[in-house]
Amino acid sequence: MSSHVKSSRTLNAEERMALNTSRGGFTILIASQIVPFVMLVNLRYILSGSYVSSGLDQATGAVFTILFIISAITAYAGIQATNRSDSKASARMSVLTMVLGWIAVIMMSYQFWMHAFQTDGRFGEGYLVTIGAFVIYFIASLVGLLSGKMRASRVGIDDSNRFSIGASFKFWIFLQLMWVVLYVVYYFI
Amino acid sequence: MSTLELRPDISPVPQVVKSKRMPPVIRGILWSAIGFLVINTLISYVLDPRYGHPFITQVSITFGWFAAMVGWVLGVGAWEGAVLPAFGHHGTLYTAPGWKRFFEYSTEHKVIGLQYIGSSAGGFFIAGLAAMLMRLELMNNSMWLFNYPQQYLTTVGIHGTIMMFSVGTVALVGGLGNYLVPLMIGSNTSAFPRMSGISVLLVPFGIVTVALSPLLGYWSTGWRGYEPLASQDPSGILFYYLGVFALTLSSLLVSINLTATVIFKRAPGMTWGRLPMFAWGITTVSLLNIIWLPEIQLTFVMSLVNRLVPLPLFTATGSPLTYMELFWLFGHPEVYIVVVPALALWQEIIPVMTRKPLFARQWGVIGLIFVMMLSGFVWAHHMFTNMRNVEMMPFSFFTEMISIPTGFAYLVALGTLWRGRLKFNTVSLLVLMSMFNFLIGGMTGVFLADPIINLQAHDTFFVVGHFHYTIIGGMVFSWLAAMYYWLPKMSGRMYNERLGKIGAIWIFLAFNLTFSQFFLLGLHGMNRWVSVYPSYLQPMNFETSIFAFLLGLGFLFHLVHIWWAWRAGQKAEGNPWESKSVEWITASPPAEESFPVIPRIVSSTYTYDNDEPAVIIPSDGKRVATTS
Numbered sequence: 029m030s031s032h033v034k035s036s037r038t039l040n041a042e043e044r045m046a047l048n049t050s051r052g053g054f055t056i057l058i059a060s061q062i063v064p065f066v067m068l069v070n071l072r073y074i075l076s077g078s079y080v081s082s083g084l085d086q087a088t089g090a091v092f093t094i095l096f097i098i099s100a101i102t103a104y105a106g107i108q109a110t111n112r113s114d115s116k117a118s119a120r121m122s123v124l125t126m127v128l129g130w131i132a133v134i135m136m137s138y139q140f141w142m143h144a145f146q147t148d149g150r151f152g153e154g155y156l157v158t159i160g161a162f163v164i165y166f167i168a169s170l171v172g173l174l175s176g177k178m179r180a181s182r183v184g185i186d187d188s189n190r191f192s193i194g195a196s197f198k199f200w201i202f203l204q205l206m207w208v209v210l211y212v213v214y215y216f217i
Numbered sequence: 218m219s220t221l222e223l224r225p226d227i228s229p230v231p232q233v234v235k236s237k238r239m240p241p242v243i244r245g246i247l248w249s250a251i252g253f254l255v256i257n258t259l260i261s262y263v264l265d266p267r268y269g270h271p272f273i274t275q276v277s278i279t280f281g282w283f284a285a286m287v288g289w290v291l292g293v294g295a296w297e298g299a300v301l302p303a304f305g306h307h308g309t310l311y312t313a314p315g316w317k318r319f320f321e322y323s324t325e326h327k328v329i330g331l332q333y334i335g336s337s338a339g340g341f342f343i344a345g346l347a348a349m350l351m352r353l354e355l356m357n358n359s360m361w362l363f364n365y366p367q368q369y370l371t372t373v374g375i376h377g378t379i380m381m382f383s384v385g386t387v388a389l390v391g392g393l394g395n396y397l398v399p400l401m402i403g404s405n406t407s408a409f410p411r412m413s414g415i416s417v418l419l420v421p422f423g424i425v426t427v428a429l430s431p432l433l434g435y436w437s438t439g440w441r442g443y444e445p446l447a448s449q450d451p452s453g454i455l456f457y458y459l460g461v462f463a464l465t466l467s468s469l470l471v472s473i474n475l476t477a478t479v480i481f482k483r484a485p486g487m488t489w490g491r492l493p494m495f496a497w498g499i500t501t502v503s504l505l506n507i508i509w510l511p512e513i514q515l516t517f518v519m520s521l522v523n524r525l526v527p528l529p530l531f532t533a534t535g536s537p538l539t540y541m542e543l544f545w546l547f548g549h550p551e552v553y554i555v556v557v558p559a560l561a562l563w564q565e566i567i568p569v570m571t572r573k574p575l576f577a578r579q580w581g582v583i584g585l586i587f588v589m590m591l592s593g594f595v596w597a598h599h600m601f602t603n604m605r606n607v608e609m610m611p612f613s614f615f616t617e618m619i620s621i622p623t624g625f626a627y628l629v630a631l632g633t634l635w636r637g638r639l640k641f642n643t644v645s646l647l648v649l650m651s652m653f654n655f656l657i658g659g660m661t662g663v664f665l666a667d668p669i670i671n672l673q674a675h676d677t678f679f680v681v682g683h684f685h686y687t688i689i690g691g692m693v694f695s696w697l698a699a700m701y702y703w704l705p706k707m708s709g710r711m712y713n714e715r716l717g718k719i720g721a722i723w724i725f726l727a728f729n730l731t732f733s734q735f736f737l738l739g740l741h742g743m744n745r746w747v748s749v750y751p752s753y754l755q756p757m758n759f760e761t762s763i764f765a766f767l768l769g770l771g772f773l774f775h776l777v778h779i780w781w782a783w784r785a786g787q788k789a790e791g792n793p794w795e796s797k798s799v800e801w802i803t804a805s806p807p808a809e810e811s812f813p814v815i816p817r818i819v820s821s822t823y824t825y826d827n828d829e830p831a832v833i834i835p836s837d838g839k840r841v842a843t844t845s
Binding site: 061064067074153156174175180181 | 511
């Protein structure tokens with residue numbers, strides 16, 4: 029085992045409770061952050077029913093959605109690396125995840141750049157707001173990944189920070205799952 | 218015999234490292250100003266310059282405000298305490314001694330709780346000053362204090378926004394919740410102390426933002442931010458959205474923290490069946506916050522974007538009703554977010570004061586949970602004037618139904634009072650007053666749930682009277698009761714009983730003489746949102762204002778009294794109320810580490826029908842009596 033991989037040990041009762049607390053709090057956070065996405069889906073139907081703009085390119089959408097999905101897979105690999113305390117692999121997966129995310133977001137904004145569809149119509153308004161909200165979450169999630177990456181690189185991964193570094197990957201995966209739902213809702217139904 | 222004489226010494230003196238740096242609040246203001254100037258300048262002169270090169274634009278001030286908020290939070294201490302460690306650096310967090318620790322970033326739940334209470338009290342008096350200005354204006358039926366109706370409406374908006382988002386939502390949950398819940402469940406910390414240390418800093422920033430909103434222009438929407446009205450207002454509404462964003466973010470973080478604390482940090486033996494009622498109240502309210510605060514935050518973010526881009530989101534594209542639906546989905550649960558902890562406080566305090574076990578405890582818990590659940594089904598009664606009869610009926614039904622679980626709180630309290638030997642002190646007096654006031658608020662709420670009355674009384678002072686009876690009458694009176702009750706715990710000192718009672722009677726009379734007349738004013742045709750009204754309403758408005766000023770002075774009297782008692786009151790006994798609750802086995806005030814040895818809870822903390830202790834300290838196996 030290389031030097032950047034720390035061996036894990038069995039947690040004592042206090043550490044287990046601390047871990048459960050972190051897990052519980054993170055679950056509550058995720059539950060609360062589902063609410064805005066439910067609202068965004070509702071908003072889409074309130075504003076424009078099931079109408080889909082003809083200017084919206086499903087294929088381009090599929091490409092950056094696949095990129096987001098791949099980034100979720102690399103984030104999952106990051107969780108695995110974090111769980112085995114492999115700080116180098118964890119940091120590497122953070123960087124890869126962030127790069128994939130950036131490429132996908134740039135592709136997402138391309139259609140606005142090209143004025144692919146009307147953004148001040150009933151459909152476009154909701155789409156614009158949804159994308160905006162997603163990008164704000166995306167930036168927050170990037171900050172989380174960056175903080176996890178720097179911690180993994182600087183102080184390594186041990187029992188005290190394993191969950192929080194892993195949580196930044198988990199939040200990223202949550203966000204990409206939300207995007208897949210939004211993609212289906214906005215591009216197809 | 219008091220508790221403290223029986224338990225081992227569990228209050229070591231904390232080691233304090235003196236700080237030699239700039240005072241954190243000054244540094245926070247400085248960093249905030251720098252953040253604002255840099256980002257605002259960057260946007261208004263470089264990234265998004267507008268015609269004429271104004272220094273402040275709507276876009277620049279929005280992003281500048283975010284930078285200022287981040288600068289403030291980091292400057293006060295989150296930089297060393299939370300951010301540097303999160304990025305793998307070792308920050309050195311200095312701790313100031315004495316009172317100065319209340320003016321810096323802290324991870325101690327008791328300090329954070331008091332910071333929340335202090336911020337909420339500040340918000341209460343700022344919003345109260347706005348209320349006094351409103352009542353001053355309404356003493357005459359013409360514009361005589363304000364020059365323009367927009368000035369009056371902005372004052373109404375500042376009053377309502379600060380009261381709801383920084384007092385109603387914050388004082389009992391962020392304040393008493395942070396201070397008491399970990400103590401009540403036998404924990405030394407809350408679940409996420411770093412997050413909690415950051416969340417409290419958002420409150421003063423949010424209050425100041427809303428209070429300074431007139432600098433950007435007036436706004437006329439009140440605390441509701443109604444669209445499309447908001448989109449027609451001058452830019453002051455921007456600071457409404459941004460200030461409320463900071464305040465709701467703070468409450469959301471508090472709720473996540475306290476929910477996790479109650480679930481995961483309970484001491485051995487603190488089962489759900491023994492969980493104190495106040496902790497139950499905080500848990501149910503936190504669940505409401507976790508559901509509805511993200512909803513209203515996104516609504517306000519949409520409104521902000523609607524204005525900045527600009528988008529016709531709630532006008533040409535959506536409908537004004539879209540916004541109203543989105544707002545009131547949160548808006549009515551908000552009332553229960555404010556009130557449920559107050560109901561729980563009654564059930565926490567009354568058994569101690571009557572020396573009787575809490576009557577029908579399970580029904581009290583069921584009541585709190587069902588209030589929480591039903592609160593999401595009643596929102597549309599705020600929009601009856603925009604609905605057809607057939608649409609109103611389900612909401613009318615649920616609104617009337619919610620009075621049933623609310624009534625459980627009364628039955629539990631009354632059952633406990635029944636044949637009890639009530640200690641008739643300031644605390645119990647304020648609890649009884651709160652129960653009376655909330656009863657009036659609740660009953661008038663049942664009237665308003667009825668469409669026929671609602672359509673007549675809509676947007677009149679009858680409605681204003683109703684919700685002030687619930688919020689001030691229910692929540693603020695309970696807050697005061699709790700402050701007097703736990704003052705010996707927080708400060709180690711006791712208030713003056715005579716002054717406390719005088720103050721309680723003072724505000725009770727002034728409150729009822731003010732707001733009972735709101736019902737009459739409303740029934741006589743006094744509308745909300747107007748500063749000019751028919752002359753026949755002027756005499757009653759004049760005398761109502763006099764009582765309102767007396768009420769304001771009464772609250773000021775309580776503030777001064779509590780402040781005085783905190784600093785110079787008589788030394789209190791360790792457990793002056795002979796309570797069996799866990800928080801009273803700690804020192805008063807508790808040390809930084811409240812429980813050097815985590816206690817074990819062996820029975821319900823409401824069993825006042827026997828002398829058996831409810832809590833033991835397991836270090837030496839010796840039982841520790843929590844009452845005489």
